[in-house]
Amino acid sequence: MAVFRHFRHCTFWKLIVILVLATIMLQTWHMMMLFQLESKVRYKSSNGEIQNEVFPGKNDTSQGQRQETGGSIEYLMKKMWEKVRAANVFDQSGSYVVIDNILEGSNIEENRTQDVTIVTQCSSNHLHHLLTLSKIWNGPISVSVFTHDQDTQFAIYTIAYLIACVKNVSKQVLFHIAIPVQNLPIPFDLHDTTVSCNDRTDTVQSKSEHLNYGVEGVEYPNNLLRNIAIHAAKTSFVFIIDIDTLPSPDLRVSFNVFIKRHKQFIDSSSPIAFVVPSFEVNSKVDISSIHTKTDLKKVWSDSKVRPFYFELCWKCQRYTDYEQWGQLPDFDFLEIGYFVDWEDPWEPFFIAKKSDLPLYDERFRQYGFNRISQVCESYVKGFRFAVLNNAFLLHHEFKVPKNFHAKKEEEQNRNRQLFREFKKELKLKYPMSDRSC
Known part of the structure; x- marks a missing residue:
């Protein structure tokens, strides 16, 4: 009987260990599936850099639009999505994935240390405020964007639109993203994006489904977002405001x-x-x-x-x-x-x-x-x-x-x-x- 009890005791703990290991493996697989999805349309250039077939080139106006930053909205979205899939940096708590400079404006000046950067943060439904803010400030802005689940598509589209189509944004704004680990982005079909810079700018003013603080089960990390934006600022002074x-x-x-x-x-x-x-x-x-x-x-x-x-x-x-x-x-x-x-x-x-x-x-x-x-x-x-x-x-x-x-x-x-x-x-x-x- 003693031998049987010992056997039963060992079997119980073996089962516990197996269940724990299985849980860890499932969570790991889940993250890999979300962040390692392959782009449907891409190729490598001669220097090994990943490019996209729909990239129209710096002076291409085939869509009837002027490309301020050298890429179409579709190309910029694909570029950002690749960064999202490859993201492996977390905040100190391990609760959020952090992506610095997800799409840096191509004309941002590097040597402006004696200047002031506006530091701000928001969810995707407030990004349209950059249209006016970038015009009024006419200088460096560092903004951290909180997104999650299906909202990520709207966030990525809005950032791409602003950089591709709004000169002040492309020259001045650094974008960063934070995503809760428990609410990772839901993959979406980039080929559904048909907008161009000819569309009215109010296309980025569509409201996302949720308010900043109103997403059930998702905590808005305002102070984390502020710190991300502060770290990225390239000037001596910062001005931390609401967007x-x-x-x-x-x-x-x-x-x-x-x-x-x-x-x-x-x-x-x-x-x-x-x-x-x-x-x-x-x-x-x-x-x-x-x-x-x-x-x-x-x-x-x-x-x-x-x-x-x-x-x-x-x-x-x-x-x-x-x-x-x-x-x-x-x-x-x-x-x-x-x-x-x-x-x-x-x-x-x-x-x-x-x-x-x-x-x-x-x-x-x-x-x-x-x-x-x-x-x-x-x-x-x-x-x-x-x-x-x-x-x-x-x-x-x-x-x-x-x-x-x-x-x-x-x-x-x-x-x-x-x-x-x-x-x-x-x-x-x-x-x-x-x-x-």
């Missing part, structure tokens, strides 16, 4: 002039955040008509513009001191208006040196405390906060509670607890700092 906001039209040029006048800010060992006051614009107002601070103050006095998050979380923005900012003398150049002592829970948008900036804590996902955690750490690290006199940031439409997804409060409560732990960790990370938040 549905627009900076004042002359901000990039005037900031670069400002920095040349104040070279001490480049070499200073004391980090500084140049705060850009942010506003919300009534949907009935043409946001592109607001060119200057004078324009802004006029619609502000008519209550068609208000401070950002005015209705949702006024205390999160009020320390910018909008009243003082509005009363600053009207200079025709950019300068520091005043300094602000950071107070919890202030979360301003600001420009900062990339080398000074602490990265975002990637544990924060979905809604709540993702941006303020980084602002909080910047303060503890020793940042000073200087509000710029003429710069501003405009958000499309007023922010109101009814426009948020159903689980907003649940996510915010979860992240609030994480933020409490995060603040305790900062005391260990910066033991010599006399600041806390």
Whole structure:
């Protein structure tokens, strides 16, 4: 009987081991099937580089379109899909596949270190904002795109369209992609793509099936996306904003002039955040008509513009001191208006040196405390906060509670607890700092 029990015990554990190994093999096979699908139409050139038969060539206008980046939408989609299939880089948690520079604009200048890159992130249904943002900013932009499942086809198409057909995007924008491991892309037939640059640009404004935070079982990794875009920025300074906001039209040029006048800010060992006051614009107002601070103050006095998050979380923005900012003398150049002592829970948008900036804590996902955690750490690290006199940031439409997804409060409560732990960790990370938040 003892021998039988021993045999039965060994057999049980052997079965457990076999089941575990089988599970691992099935998961591995699943990933290989998704990421190693062969393209239906491709060949190798004489130098061994993979090309595509539908690539029309740099000057080919057979589709009635001018190719700004040297490739058709179909070719660019195939190029991106190959990168997606071959992706093998994951985030620190192992939860997301990360693809840097999935399609770099062909004319992006390499030697612009003394400049500012807009850093932003979004899901595919917000990529159309780049049409206006790239035109207003007219400089480097680094954007991380979150996609998953069947949404990947729309994301890849939209990026390809923007690079092939929009000159500002092809010259200025670096695209990156993050995909949840549990929701890998669903293969699609690239031959179904028949669009060309002759199509109206509103073809990229089709809304994807889900909101950023509204996909059941999929967490939107906003801080991971921000970090990916920061890493890829090639300039000394970065300006981290939401993709549905627009900076004042002359901000990039005037900031670069400002920095040349104040070279001490480049070499200073004391980090500084140049705060850009942010506003919300009534949907009935043409946001592109607001060119200057004078324009802004006029619609502000008519209550068609208000401070950002005015209705949702006024205390999160009020320390910018909008009243003082509005009363600053009207200079025709950019300068520091005043300094602000950071107070919890202030979360301003600001420009900062990339080398000074602490990265975002990637544990924060979905809604709540993702941006303020980084602002909080910047303060503890020793940042000073200087509000710029003429710069501003405009958000499309007023922010109101009814426009948020159903689980907003649940996510915010979860992240609030994480933020409490995060603040305790900062005391260990910066033991010599006399600041806390």
